[in-house]
Amino acid sequence: MKKLVILDGNSLAHRAFYALPLLRTTTGYFTNAVYGFTTMLQKIIRQEQPDYLAVAFDAGRITFRHEEYADYKAHRKATPDELRPQFPLIKKVLAAMRIPVLELESYEGDDLISEVVRAAEKKGIQVLIVSGDRDMLQLVTEQTKALITRKGISDLECFTPEGVNEKYGITPSQVADYKGLKGDQSDNIPGVPGIGAKTAVKLLQQFHSVEECLANLDQLTPKMAALLREYGDQALMSKRLATLAQDVPVRIDFADLKMEQPDYEALINIFQQLEFKLLLKNIQEEIPSDIAAPDEGEDFCLIKTKPELVDLIEELKETGEFAFCFERNGISPHSAAVSVLGVAWGDSCVAIAFPEDAKQQGEMLALLDEVLAGPDYVKFCHDAKAELIMCRRHGLDLKGIKGDTMLGAYLLNSSLSNPEIEDLSLKYLDQVVNFAQDETGAAQRALMIKKVWAVLIEALQRDDLADLFYKLELPLSVVLAEMEIQGVKLDLTRLEEMSRRLSKQLLTLTADIYALAGEGFNINSPRQLGQILFEKLKLPVIKRTKTGYSTDAEVLEKLAPLHEIPSKMLEYRQLTKLKSTYVDGLQSLVNTRTGKVHTTFNQTITATGRLSSTEPNLQNIPVRDELGREIRSAFIPSEPGWILMAADYSQIELRVLAHMSRDSRLIADFQHGEDIHTRTAATIFGVAQEDVTADLRRRAKGINFGIIYGITDYGLARDVGVSREEAARYIENYFLQYPGVKRFIEETIREAREKGYVQTLLKRRRYLPDLLSSNRNVRAFGERTAMNTPIQGSAADIIKMAMLRIHKDLQEKSLKTRLLLQVHDELIFELPAEELEPLASLVRSGMENVIELAVPLKVGIETGPNWNDMEGVE
DNA sequence: GTTCTCACG
DNA sequence: ACGTACGTGAGAACA
Structure with a gap:
């Protein structure tokens, strides 16, 4: 049986409008109703897979019902100004999706739906009505169901005749009678005064319809009979108003309602206009790709054998330039198997399918070594680091990379994090792609990498970013790849011991907390904890989150003097965090082949230019308290007789600030070489350096951090524990001194507003559209990032340069030392003990002299048998 | 998938 | 009158 879905356009648009916040495009169009309607529509199409589809709208404000009753819908609020202009946009989306719109002057959408349902039923077509209006229930039959919104736009309830009866106690055909008796406030249908929902249902269960009620007045209570006698005509009129039209002058031709493929080009166009990024991404996945379709492109072929591969390699050597990508299907390059390699040169592309047999695969890969490792064969890829890891893992080298679309796109706009080639094809070529699922997809992908790179390199040169790309980020990807491949050794015995110890302590703590609470609950659930603390124990609410009570560490500390639970909870939280994230989490990520953890350093995630680290994140291993530090003891050298070395920049961000701002006092402070926070304290609190107490120093430290973050009096007050007024005075005084x-701060913000972006020392850019927001808070946030990014980002530039230099020095001096980790302002190495001295001076000078600033850069160096027990080296 | 909490620089 | 420090990633709960 064929299926038809018909949507009540007006009703659903209203629903969407009120359910979603007022979204707006950067160009000022309101789009929340369009967005809500579109997502609802797509979901229904996906779920129902209808054969026919249409959307009905009201047309004309005056309908035939007004002829009968002038006040029909008189109380209805006017459509809001923010919603009205969204209707034409919805219709544009529908046109692009090739979904017919039904409208008829002076009829409501409901009436058209009624007509369509009637016609469909005659033809034996199954119908689903989608609406936010329960009037639609009167159309429900065995053949026709109704999907009515319950709450918001995603909570829908499906009604069958039985369902209507169960819920309302009447049949679908009695809906109009029901409204005739009860009336309807929202449509201003009067009904019978004094008859509400209960009475109406009771009457209809007994007499089936308004007419029969009126014909049997003698069987009613005298009061009810009098009521119906007086308002009988009004009840009949109300019923007629509530009854959907029976004779709509329209002919339904089902051929016009057949589902069709959307006009993707038009749809992309309108989604782009409306800035529906997620929906754009979704349709991207849905669209059949037209590039290099394997069945029509004569340039395409699939390579499976050695002779074929030899031919290809000859061709690549002749061309001297190609794009490539190993298929990984989202699997980490540290563990993905080699299955397919996509290659593109000129206008051609091929996929190489590798045999599973290790020996045969090895032979095929060995053939490729010449072109992959040959520095003179120019190569482009998307994520050079991942490709290098894949190659190295399979015994191949990779040299001669001249383009990386992922890295390039990130440098052009650091707000794109880990961009996919599909996103870039849309952004830079206006081309929507959906690569084939089979081997041919890799070939298509390679070809797209080549095309996108051609555009990106122009853009990089235009924005003066080519140096940053070729001299810093691209070579850095090699260093990072080697760090990841090397991995870090963990003392598993130690972690297992910690895990057992923590389990035991947690068991005791949990029991204590339950006993104190007088009941068990899910101790990991902030919500349940909130109920215990604030409802059962009536402790004062310190802070709220969007959804309820806050129970974070700050709150628990304030509650600690009032009850025993909060401090126990703090301890519990500390221990579970250690156990689940670090002790157990790290163990689970140890690679079985190497016995080490191999993090991924993401080079294209952060908006400022820093790296980030995932699976595991080795940039947030505990250090601030003693118990947490124990985790660091489990990080050990991977060879006997080796040690670890940590080299960290002292105050690099403040030094960068001194350099960029050229503030003579700050520069002088650093040239003095003593403790910077003490000097700041002496300066802003107007005391001699010897008279700076620990507390004054602490406050000055807070101010120094605050300056880097984009200071506010509120934030500073909270951080150093003084009043907001006091904090404001500190800030004022700082800026005076x-x-x-x-x-520098004012100039940076002004320039950012003018140009739309800020820059680091190495010209890395971050765009800041928030600076132009009409929302004050958003704008203030933009201003803080405007001043923080050049500082944080330049510090990132500097340590990246240092990494390159040290990596090169290590190679040239043939040292065995390996760089393992970068944690924003520090580098961690493992080394044979005998390399300690040469390395310490190499690292120190590498880091301190990598760039000439207005202030000296200082590096502290420590070594030890693990990452915890470290001692300073002079 | 979003929210809360908490680990780091 | 309102909600704030900047940049990240992970685990658990809850919808």
């Missing part, structure tokens, strides 16, 4: 810093 360091006027160059103040000027």
Whole structure:
């Protein structure tokens, strides 16, 4: 049986409008109703897979019902100004999706739906009505169901005749009678005064319809009979108003309602206009790709044998330039198997399918070594680091990479994090792609990499980013790949012991907390904890989150003097965090082949230019408290007789600030070489350096951090524990003493507003559209990031340069030392003990002299048998 | 998938 | 009158 879905356009648009926040495009169009309607529509199409589909809209404000009753819908609020202009947009989306719109002057969408249902039933077509209006229930039959929104736009309830009866106690055909008796506030249908929902249902269960009620007045209570006698005509009129039209002058031709493929080009166009990024991405996945379709492109072929591969390699050597990509299907390059390699040169592309047999595969790969490892064969890829890891793992080298679309796109706009080639094809070539699922997909992908790179390199040169790309990021990807491949050894015995110890302690703590609470609950659920603390124990609410009570560490500390649970909870939280994230989490990520953890350093994630680390994140291993530090003891050298070395920049961000702001006082502070926070304290609190107490220093430290983050009096007050007024005075005084810093901040924000972006020392860019927001908070946030990004980002530039330099020095000096980790301002190495001295001086000078700033850069070096027990080296 | 909490620089 | 420090990633709960 064929299926038809018909949507009540007006009703659903209203629903969407009120359910979603007022979304707006950067160009000022309101789009929340369009967005809500579109997502609802797509979901229904996906779920129902209808054969026929249409959307009905009201047309004309005056309908035939007004002829009968002038006040029909008189109380209805006017459509809001933010919604009205969204209707034409919805219709544009529908046109692009090739979904017919049904409208008829002076009829409501409901009436058209009624007509369509009637016609469909005659033809034996199954119908599903989608609406937010329960009036639609009167159309429900065995053949026709109704999907009515319950709450918001995603909670829908499906009604069959039985369902209607169960829920309302009447049949679908009695809906109009019901409204005739009860009336309807929202449509201003009067009904019978004094008859509400209960009475109406009771009457209809007894007499089936309004007419029969009126014909049997003698069987009613005298009061009810009088009521119906007086308002009988009004009840009949109300019923007629509530009854959907029976004779709509329209002919339904089902051929016009057949589902069709959307006009993807038009749809992309309108989604782009409306800035529906997620929906764009979704249709991208849905669209059959037209590039290099394997069945029509004569340039395409699939390579499976050695002779074929030899021919290909000859061709590549002749061309001297190609794009490539190993298929990984989202699997980490540290563990993905080699299955398919996509290659593109000129206008051609091929996929190489590798045999599973290790020996045969090895032979095929060995053939490729010449072109992959040959530095003179120019290569482009998307994520050079991942490709290098794949190659190295299979015994191949990779040299001669001249383009990386992922890295390039990130440098052009650091707000794109880990962009996919599909996203870039849309952004830079206006081309929507959906690569084939089989081997041919890799070939298509390679070809797209080549095309996108041609555009990106132009853009990089235009924005003066080519140096940053070729001299820093691209070579850095090799260093990072080697760090990841090397991995870090963990003392598993130690972790297992910790895990057992923590389990035991947690068991005791949990029991204590339950006993104190007087009941068991899910101790990991902030919500349940909130109920215990604030409802059962009536402790004062310190802070709220969007959804309820806050129970974070700050709150628990304040509650600690009032009850025993909060401090126990703090301890519990600390221990579970250690156990689940670090002790157990790290163990589970140890690679079985190497016995080490191999993090991934993401080079294209952060908006500022920093790296990030995942699976595991080795940039947030505990250090601040003693118990947490124990985790670091489990990080050990991977060879006997080796040690670890940590080299960290001292105050690199403040030094960068001194350099960029050229503030003479801050520069002088650093040239003095003593503790910077003490000097800051002496300066802003107007005391001699010897008289700076620990507390004054702590406050000055807070101010120094605050300056880097984009200070506010509120934030500073919270951090150092003084009043907001006090904090405001500190800030004022700081800017008085360091006027160059103040000027730098103002100048940076002004320039950012003008250009739309800020820059680091190495010209890395971050665009800041928030600076132009009409929302004050968003704008203030933009201003803080505007001043923080050049500082954080330049510090990132500097340590990246240092990594390159040290990596090169290590190679040239043939040292055995390996760089393992970068944690934003520090580098971790493992080394044979005898290399300690040469390495310490190599690392120190590498890091300190990698760039000439207005202030010296200082590096602290420590070594030890693990990452915890470290001692300073002079 | 989003929210809360918490680990790091 | 309102909600704030900047940049990240992970685990658990809950919808």
